[in-house]
Amino acid sequence: MIDPRVSSHDFDTYLKLIADFTTDELIPGENEMVAAAAVPDRLVASMAELGLFGISIPRRYGGLEWSMTQQVRLTFEFTRASCVYRSRFSTVIGLCSQAILDHGTDEQRDRMLAPMAAGELVTAFALTEEAAGSDAAHLITRATRDGDAYVIDGDKRYITNAGWADAFLVFARTNANEQGAAGVSAFIVDAHAPGVTATSATRMNGHAEAPVGEIRFDNVRTSERNLLGGVEGRGLTMALRGINHARLHVAATCVGQATRMLEETTAHVTGRSQFGAPLADLGAVQAVLGAGYAELEAGRALVLDCAAAFDAGSIPRHRIAAAKLYCSEMASRVADNCLQLLGGAGIVGDHPVPRMWRDVRALRIYEGSSPVHERNLAKAMIKQVATDGTLPDTFRV
Ligand SMILES: Cc1cc2nc3c(=O)[nH]c(=O)nc-3n(C[C@H](O)[C@H](O)[C@H](O)COP(=O)(O)OP(=O)(O)OC[C@H]3O[C@@H](n4cnc5c(N)ncnc54)[C@H](O)[C@@H]3O)c2cc1C
Known part of the structure; x- marks a missing residue:
């Protein structure tokens, strides 16, 4: 508590x-x-x-x-x-x-x-399936009405906190005739209900200390009071607010990670001498540090700008997607450049930067992978320019 x-x-x-x-x-x-x-x-x-x-x-x-x-x-x-x-x-x-x-x-x-x-x-958020990753709306887990309950059958994968969650927010198809988002509903499901089995991945590339997991729902009966909002067919729409929230938090996470990696690496190149002087005295090293700092602060500003809009009552989903895209790519670039400046210490031993280099890689894949955000942003731009000549979430007056 x-x-x-x-x-x-x-x-x-x-x-x-x-x-x-x-x-x-x-x-x-x-x-x-x-x-x-x-x-x-x-x-x-x-x-x-x-x-x-x-x-x-x-x-x-x-x-x-x-x-x-x-x-x-x-x-x-x-x-x-x-x-x-x-x-x-x-x-x-x-x-x-x-x-x-x-x-x-x-x-x-x-x-x-x-x-x-x-x-x-x-709680864990159980959306992704083998057949429904980037294309989440085509999930096949079923929730079938049976009296005052639903019976859930299907498999989820790559679910953060699956192994120790007490409850899952599960997305399942309640309308078999509707193959897209409109057939999907959300349910709160007790992780210990009969028929639920959660297992954690045994091998992870990054995030090894909190592995994602798979969840099997085998004839899992859940009361109708667990249908989110008490309405069918709106599960993915209901998820959107949480997804925009989470994307901005992921972007902020990238800023935090890049901050630490630049602090650690600046300390390393200041303390380590080669050719008779600290690595930090080399112009090539300074260029990498300075460029990384500029990218970090650009990402921070973008996150704070989206957060201010969020607090003012609008959810600028395109700028949030841009923040998630930019910051996750930025953190990976910073990680790779920092690792290079560590030399062998970036590969051998327990310096935090190589661990973070692995961890931040996943941030370009979950909450919408980078190519999916690029595609969605371009589609929104093309549509809006065709409508009124401006860009989505525009700053124009
Ligand atoms: C560490 C981690 C934690 C996660 N946590 C959760 C969670 O808590 N809950 C949950 O439900 N899911 C979670 N996921 C799943 C995550 O959301 C998916 O991995 C992601 O949506 C991509 O789906 P996929 O892995 O099936 O890749 P795929 O959909 O197979 O895509 C693979 C690649 O293809 C390319 N691609 C796909 N579609 C397009 C497109 N339209 N345009 C251009 N390129 C494209 C991209 O490069 C993409 O990375 C997590 C994943 C990871 C790695």
Whole structure:
């Protein structure tokens, strides 16, 4: 549960608390996490006490209800540490809580959000399937009405937190005659219900300490009260708010990761001498550092700009997609350039940069892969220019 003293902090005090927790606990805990191949339980408990599961959930449900600008500023801080820590609460603060908050029934909000904010009920977002990755609307998991319940059958894969979640937000087809998004509904499903089996991946390229998992739903019976919002056919529409929220958080995560990698690498090239002087004295090295810093700050500005629009009441989904695309590519470029500047230490040993180089690679694949965002942005541009000559989410007056 969230420490009551934390709930009474103003934002600046809370931000400092999280920054100190990152510096004093999360970063020093990284090697322990890698050795154990899991996020230590004591750190998960601390994250819950500090309210990290509740940053986006309203106070009336026991959360901290920070604005989107405040949430991304917090993310810049706690993702200076391994982004694996963040993945433990990311599906609660983004994809799942926001869909329930915006579209759930009163009973679903009352039942779910308070324990989620407290870190006592971990939820995972179960959308992706073998046949439905980038093309998520063509999922084939079925939910068949049977009296006052639904029976769910199907398989999900690549699901963050699948292995330890208490409940899943499951997307399943309730209308077999409708093959696209309109046939899909969302359900809150108890992870321990008969017929549910979740397994974690045994090999990961990055994110090894919080592996994604597969979930099998075999004749799983769930009450109609678990149909999100009590309506069929709107599952993917309901997911959208959470997806935009999560995409902006992923972009902010990339900023946090790039910050740490540039800090670590600047320290390394300053401390290491070759040819009789620190590597940092070489113009070629300075060019890499300076360009990385400029890209980092461009990404940060884009994230803060989207967050401000979000807080002002509009969700600039195209600019959010652009932020996710740009920042995830930026973090990978920064990671690769930093790794190069480490030389052999980027390949051998336990320097954090090579681990982060692996971790940030996934950020270009989930929450919409980079090529899919490029395609969607181009399609929106072409459509809007044909309509009124402007660009989507335009700044023009
Ligand atoms: C670490 C991690 C965590 C994840 N967590 C979750 C989760 O919690 N819940 C969940 O439901 N899913 C999750 N996913 C799944 C993720 O959303 C999918 O991996 C992603 O949507 C891509 O689907 P796919 O892997 O099937 O790739 P595919 O759809 O097979 O695509 C492969 C590649 O093809 C290219 N491509 C595909 N379509 C297009 C297009 N239209 N235009 C141009 N290029 C294209 C892209 O390069 C893409 O990367 C996670 C994945 C990872 C790696």
